[in-house]
Amino acid sequence: MTNALITKGKTISVALAGNPNAGKSTIFNALTGGRAHVGNWPGVTVEKKEGRFKYKEYEFLVTDLPGTYSLTAYSIDERIARDYVIKEKLDVVVSVTDSTNLERNLYLLVSFLELGVNSILDLNMADILEQRKVRVNTKKMEELLGTPVVMTSATKKAGLNELKEMIIRSKDRKIQPLRIDYGKEIEGAIKKVKESLSGVNSPYPVRFLSIKLLEGDVEIIKEVGELGYERSVESAMHEGSRLEVGFGYDLETEIIERRYGFIESIIRQCVRRVPTIEEKLTVSDKIDGIVTNKWLGIPIFAFLLWATFQLTFTVGGIFADFIDTFFGWLAESSAIWFASIGAPGWLSSFVGDGIISGVGAVFVFLPTILILFAFLSFLEDVGYMSRAAFVMDKAMHAIGLPGKSFIPMILGFGCNVPAIMSARTISSEKDRLLTILINPFISCSARLPVYVMFTGIFFKSNQGVVLFTLYMLGIVVAVLSAKLFKSTIPKLKGPVSPLVMELPPYRIPTLKGVSIHTWERGREFLKKAGTIIFAGVILIWLLASFPMSSEYASETTLIGLIGKFFAPLFRAAGFPFWQAAVALLFGIIAKEIVVGTFGTLFGGEGALSASLLKYFTPLSAYSFMVMSLLYIPCIAAIGVIYRETNSWKWTTFITVYSLVIGWVMATAVYQLGSLFI
Amino acid sequence: MEYALSESLEDYLMGIFIVSKQNKVVRLKDIAKERQVKLPSVVNALKELAEKGLISHERYSYVTFTDKGLNEAKKLYDRHKTVFKFLYEILGVTEFIAEKDAHRMEHDLTASTLDLLTKFTEFMEMSSKRGESRFPEQFKYFMETGKFPEIKSKEGGIMEKTKEKPLSELKRGESGKIVRIKKGIGALKGRLLTMGAVPGTVVRIKKVAPLGDPIDILILGYHLSLRKEEAEKIIVQEI
Incomplete structure (x- = not known):
């Protein structure tokens, strides 16, 4: 962010760090009023939120770091947080902690302090502490930690001004990295490694580097090696193994244990009456007793999902239909108006079939996305989502995915677009990518009209059975593709990432939190995916309109020619005529358009079924439905896949892959079927 | 062995085996990465291995084992793994050191010693799996405390607290x-x-x-x- 108006001294750059569920986003929203710039951290798909606000004569730039438990580079999130704090030269890092669970929460702060970062400890959720009659001696804590301490309660908007004041007061603080005493043996080892590191040019304090080398931090080992200090790495290894053999120490364990020991002593000195575990968790425990109950757990999950699904797609569907009708009316009216002023046909078509239907194609998804994400963020903020993953983990594990992939899989039956967006809660990038890539094969509701049209004509007596086989086929292809990708693509290889997931206490979400989150999702969809969808619609319009002399989407237009060109390819699948190829091309905009296209090309609703009967046999109708199910995800799905993977490579890969799979399966169905019929 | 393999060739053979386990095909650059050497050294080593009839490698193509070579490589790999296990799992040496020392031991120890070491490792593994022997646990206790675990009863169990x-x-x-x-x-x-x-x-x-x-x-x-x-x-x- 370079802004000429921002002058140093008047602008304070602040990062918010903290454990997941510590109330970091609530603090962020309370500080910035919810206005945030949402983007990605460079090179990865982890979300980056930035906001700004003014207080007194200062302008604050706030960055919301990913929620992490420590600063050792176990996950991308942690690496991002560490790199950002070290390399960005921030004025202040606010460590947001859940003060009802200080022990684990303070670990991250201690890591910052050891790193020599100018930090403020924010004891959040102070209201709950008060309810439980727990007193924290913040003065003493400040002394012991050597860092300012503020108490806030973000949901009640308490302590926010104190926090701002504290940021201003401590922005220029000179600080020394915190020294934890690691005991005689380890300190000896640290000293030796430190000596071997003398003169090293690194943004990290030397003591911090030495400790991390002894801990065996992979990233730091790499970094130190690249600085030409391989000898220090070896020295650390040597010291480590000396201690391990000599004293039976496991250094990594010992070092982390000492840090926890330090935290425990701080808590003992500063917190009066630590509540016992039991009284702290009763309400949450009672809810959990039902929600994750052996017999009720899965039915409750199924019901919540069903309710979400129903409400999203029925209520969302009403709005979506309304939007659809509205844009349809708009397109028609524009055509009438253009005709009345005698404008050329192509202009009318460009505005009607191109621009208006392009904008419509984007907006038609918006209600579904907003309603769905309102539900999902509600469930997330309540704390239910991690329970859902807990309940479903084993079932998903069987097909090589974590429990959190279940929700996107199910949502895919409604619409792949929000389903793919909902994969974002999966923390491991590998699992998330895999979940996104297989989602388009789950048969979304837009494919249903295609099935209904064909089964209504060709499979009147067993429509249900045929529908069922198509849905099953989608699931089977998704599961098998997951297996295939996992065994062949290096980036996706390996077992499911280990499950080490916190089940946070249940909390009552705030309307503000949920609505901000929902709106962010909607806005992102419009901005990023929307552009691609719109561009796709315009492209198809161009293909269907040129040359100008031909009728829209007819045999002699570009799209007709493309259709003719590709038609022979589908001979093996049983539908080698250009109308089918064109319908499939239009289906890329949205799969239900396949139906409308056939309507147009085969001369209106009335003649449609007669024409279809002439062109298709039951077998080729089935293979065409298989093709419609599997080939290229619609343009909106492609848009969100790009948005969520942040990579053209993966987007192209899955587009091509699904096209090939669609063709192969349709052909296989037709060829095998021909043998028996 | 009718042919004598040098220490370095043994390492190459094993390296190729490890690469072939991880990847479908074995490329020169994968071997170079595994062995942490430059490509020309790999080319020389492959030439020698091919002359001994252990692998076949045409120019510009992937490396494949001959039957003889595969056998030999498997033997070497198993031997390495056992020695590594002995150091890492039984003695409790760190992964890094175990890897380094295993490498030295497998080349320097006499075949009969290696054989016995292998048997011993297998025995320890089996006994700890079945829970019949408490040697591994007792040894760990000894390493951690420097004391021999007190025997609680005639059955030879360790004190309940451990x-x-x-x-x-x-x-x-x-x-x-x-x-x-x-x-x-x-x-x-x-x-x-x-x-x-x-x-x-x-x-x-x-x-x-x-x-x-x-x-x-x-x-x-x-x-x-x-x-x-x-x-x-x-x-x-x-x-």
Whole structure:
């Protein structure tokens, strides 16, 4: 962010760090009023939120770091947080902690302090502490930690001004990295490694580097090696193994244990009456007793999902239909108006079939996305989502995915677009990518009209059975593709990432939190995916309109020619005529358009079924439905896949892959079927 | 052996085997990466191996084993793994050192010593799996405390207080005190430690998911869910 108006001294750059569920986003929203710039951290798909606000004569730039438990580079999130704090030269890092669970929460702060970062400890959720009659001696804590301490309660908007004041007061603080005493043996080892590191040019304090080398931090080992200090790495290894053999120490364990020991002593000195575990968790425990109950757990999950699904797609569907009708009316009216002023046909078509239907194609998804994400963020903020993953983990594990992939899989039956967006809660990038890539094969509701049209004509007596086989086929292809990708693509290889997931206490979400989150999702969809969808619609319009002399989407237009060109390819699948190829091309905009296209090309609703009967046999109708199910995800799905993977490579890969799979399966169905019929 | 392989050629043969286990095809650059050498050295080594009839390698193509070569490579690899296991699992040397020393031992020790070492490792593995011998546990106890574990009864069991088991074996409602996290599980260990699973912490199994996995444990006053696979890596003392 370079802004000429921002002058140093008047602008304070602040990062918010903290454990997941510590109330970091609530603090962020309370500080910035919810206005945030949402983007990605460079090179990865982890979300980056930035906001700004003014207080007194200062302008604050706030960055919301990913929620992490420590600063050792176990996950991308942690690496991002560490790199950002070290390399960005921030004025202040606010460590947001859940003060009802200080022990684990303070670990991250201690890591910052050891790193020599100018930090403020924010004891959040102070209201709950008060309810439980727990007193924290913040003065003493400040002394012991050597860092300012503020108490806030973000949901009640308490302590926010104190926090701002504290940021201003401590922005220029000179600080020394915190020294934890690691005991005689380890300190000896640290000293030796430190000596071997003398003169090293690194943004990290030397003591911090030495400790991390002894801990065996992979990233730091790499970094130190690249600085030409391989000898220090070896020295650390040597010291480590000396201690391990000599004293039976496991250094990594010992070092982390000492840090926890330090935290425990701080808590003992500063917190009066630590509540016992039991009284702290009763309400949450009672809810959990039902929600994750052996017999009720899965039915409750199924019901919540069903309710979400129903409400999203029925209520969302009403709005979506309304939007659809509205844009349809708009397109028609524009055509009438253009005709009345005698404008050329192509202009009318460009505005009607191109621009208006392009904008419509984007907006038609918006209600579904907003309603769905309102539900999902509600469930997330309540704390239910991690329970859902807990309940479903084993079932998903069987097909090589974590429990959190279940929700996107199910949502895919409604619409792949929000389903793919909902994969974002999966923390491991590998699992998330895999979940996104297989989602388009789950048969979304837009494919249903295609099935209904064909089964209504060709499979009147067993429509249900045929529908069922198509849905099953989608699931089977998704599961098998997951297996295939996992065994062949290096980036996706390996077992499911280990499950080490916190089940946070249940909390009552705030309307503000949920609505901000929902709106962010909607806005992102419009901005990023929307552009691609719109561009796709315009492209198809161009293909269907040129040359100008031909009728829209007819045999002699570009799209007709493309259709003719590709038609022979589908001979093996049983539908080698250009109308089918064109319908499939239009289906890329949205799969239900396949139906409308056939309507147009085969001369209106009335003649449609007669024409279809002439062109298709039951077998080729089935293979065409298989093709419609599997080939290229619609343009909106492609848009969100790009948005969520942040990579053209993966987007192209899955587009091509699904096209090939669609063709192969349709052909296989037709060829095998021909043998028996 | 009718042909003598030099130490370095043995390493190459094993290196190619490791690469072939990881990848479908063996490329020169993968071997170079595995052995941490430059490409020209790989080319020379491959030439020698091909002359000895252990591999075949046409210019510009992938490296493949001959039957003889595959046999030889497998033998070398198994030998390396056993020596590594002896150092790493039985003696408890760090991964890094174990790898380094295994490399030296397999070249320098007499064949008969290596053989016995292999047998000994197998024996220790079996006995600890069946739980019939307490040698491995006793040795660990000895390493940690410098004392020989006191024998509690005639059956030869170690004192009750040192009875350790993986967290995954505790039942719902039972508690345990963490003794250590198993080695050799990569980043997972650090992750568990930083989330508070340090020795001395008391954990309790609060719930088991409806399908029997994962489990929910109470640790440092918060709930953490782990698969049994992960819980197995946490060694606790039942309390």
